[in-house]
Amino acid sequence: MKTVIDAHNISKTFNKKSIPVLAVKNVHLHLEKGEFVALVGPSGSGKTTLLNLIGGLDKPDQGNILINGIDITKLSANELIDFRLHNIGFVFQSFNLIPVLTAKENVELIMQLQGRGKREIKERVQTLFQEVGLSDKLNSRPAQLSGGQQQRVAVARALASKPQFVLADEPTANLDSKSAANLLDIMTKLNQEENMTFIFSTHDQRVIERARRVITLVDGEVNSDTGTYLELNHGNSLI
């Protein structure tokens, strides 16, 4: 068993000068490789803030966040950018893609940033587009793709960098239910076949049902955690 995320007693307060908002409160979070975790809770409960913290986009006021054993709260802003590039895959709610690049180029971009070789990039792009079911859309511009297809390209991009885990903040929020289900299918498949760790926030009940572990946030605190399904890592599907 390999620990991917180990966040210890992290807190984050906004508006310290006027009316302070305690967005994340004393959160402990422990994720093993291969987990498929949904972060749920009402709007304003701190899901985005928590994901930003563990994604290295923001720094906690207190506590430590270890990703693959490295305490990212100790990294400088520049080191964090590089850390994110090599360790974390991001899928945002929308506008994930660069509009002037084709789907393929958008995925290539992250590997080019990593400085990977041309051949490796070419091969990996083929595989990834197959996995997200968009082999026929390689040369389409984002504007020519549906919202669901765009999110699938974003998932392909997130995986392209071979990250420790993929972090997705409400990836289905702007999708119709069919596209949302389709995206979840793909994420689940990648989780099972490649043992990729996913953590995503959502308040969509149908999405929550697909998760293997559900962490509920209320007012920035962990309200409930269904815990790690260890059997997942032994290859037994739950669905």
Place this chain on the structure above:
Amino acid sequence: MWIIKLAWKNMWRNRNRTAITISAIFFAVLLSTVTNSLQDGVFDNLIKNVVSFYNGYVQIHKKGYWEERILDNVFEDSKELQHTILTEDNVQNLAPRFESFALSATETNTKSAMVIGISPDKENFITQLKNKIIEGNYLTANDTDILISEGLMKRLGTKLNDTIVLLGQGYHGSIASGKFRIKGILKFGSPDLNDQSLYMNLPLAQEMYGAPNKLTSYVLNLKTNDEMNQTARSLKNILGKDYEVMTWEEMMPEITQHIKTDKASMYIIVILLYILVCFGIFGTLLMMMVERKYEIGMLVAIGMKKIKLIYLLILESLFTVITGCLLGILISIPIVYYLKINPIRFTGEFAKTYEEFGFEPIFPASTDSNIFIEQGIIVLLLGLILSFYPLVKVLRLDPIESMKKM
């Protein structure tokens, strides 16, 4: 390589905006090259006129002659002296002159005249005097006849082939006098020259004034006029304190002044033009940054180092500015050439000023390639300096902040 490709694609993301920026740069380069070419052309032409009309680029006199143009201030012509001057690298040619005033008279009229003793071939080489003949013929080497200017001819009420009498004060208080036949009529643009000048062979003038072998000046022609000041300086050193070496700028300070003030006002216009262009470029950069704030934030979020982003943005500005500059230069070349072949003719106040100096107010544009390169580089640098704004923005950018819902 991929970053260059991305920059190129980004450049065309908003075609209208890029087109507007490029045309702003294009017009800046175009206007500044055309105005500069015209201005340089005007001054080149003006200077050429000054030289070809009378003064030459550089003159050598006995010390004090320019201040007090009297026959006491003459110097001895000598082969050695000419040789010394001609061995100076940049000196191409020289023409000796003997100048003095005299009264010219016909049976009925008496007018003052400036008698200029010349060596016909050498003088023609430097001031193209032959071209100013409107009637009759130019002087030959041993001519005892004279040329007079059209204005003087009219004032005297005389004509070609008539004979006139000259009377003046000679060297060391002697009397200078003589009787000469008019062999040719000259026409000058400058009223001064046109109303007074009278040319004859150098030995003839020297003899009349009782000053054999004496000169008032050497008029010099240079190989490269750009090096006029250096040449004048080194001639000063070689010739020592008995002589004065004067450039046309020193001899005609009013024209030098005129060029200076004119250039200064043109600079102000060009600077205003550049300021306008800067606002144009800056405006589009500002819009571009607002429009792409989310996207740039996302690139930083997924792991694009800021230094790479800056590189990307600089490339984008470079592409835009270079395209504008190149277009500007390419289009301005034919325009400037057209203006060279079909020169602009000034009218009104401007024309009067030039006419007073004695030149036709026609001005072909200069096609000096330096102008194009210079203006292109200035605009390019301006564009690059302006693109520091997005760079500062990028350095300060916080991905979470910039990716907040729009």
